Amino acid sequence: MQTFFVNQQGERIASVKTAFVNAYRKAGIADFTMHNLRHTCAAWLVSAGVSLIAVSDLLGHCTLKMNERYARLAPN
Numbered sequence: 001m002q003t004f005f006v007n008q009q010g011e012r013i014a015s016v017k018t019a020f021v022n023a024y025r026k027a028g029i030a031d032f033t034m035h036n037l038r039h040t041c042a043a044w045l046v047s048a049g050v051s052l053i054a055v056s057d058l059l060g061h062c063t064l065k066m067n068e069r070y071a072r073l074a075p076n
Helices: 017-026 034-047 052-059 064-073
Strands: none
Touching: 034 052, 034 064, 052 064
């Protein structure tokens, strides 16, 4: 497992949920989840011309069916 979030001592942070909730509340954003970030990431990647297969691999989708919602965003 890769470690993406660490504390000041370099130790793995098991959950960033509290920090995430505090950040979006402080920003005045309501009804937001980390899943929204996954959706935005996928949409931006497809809009930039990244293949649906690559997006599926990056986000860990088991089937390409999950990416069909983003296909309309793909450039010609």
